[in-house]
Amino acid sequence: MSESKTEKAVEIARGLRIVFSRLRRRLRDLTPGDDLTGSQLAVLTELGKHGPASASQLAAREGMTNQSMGATVASLESLGLLERAPDSTDGRRLLLSLTATGRERFAGDRAAREEWFVQLLADYDEADLDTLRRALELLEGISLK
Secondary structure, eight states: OOHHHHHHHHHHHHHHHHHHHHHHHHHHHHSTTOOSOHHHHHHHHHHHHHOOBOHHHHHHHHTOOHHHHHHHHHHHHHTTSEEEEEOSSOTTSEEEEEOHHHHHHHHHHHHHHHHHHHHHHTTSOHHHHHHHHHHHHHHHHHHTO
């Protein structure tokens, strides 16, 4: 990378970090009765999007230790948001899934965040929406590296 390209990359990286931090805080503020930690919300979202998983799978996906995931899972279980069941293909392994209450919570939180975004984006013109779509494609590529 040339020096000017490196400087641009540093500036963009800092800007993205700031914007993502603000968005993350704002989205957390939108969830009704947000009594869950970031780790708990991440597990709820992961199970809501992708279905049942083992605690070790969730820990790997979220970059957590198995011990930390165990504590997170136990707290979500005590709140009645998830449950454990034997894996039908490997009876030694337990799979975690959302309870009906957990699914309702996931759907409600997701709907609130999506509604907020849709209302904000409605104020943008077509050209800006196209620019945001392209930026989203680029960010998706970054997220997969």
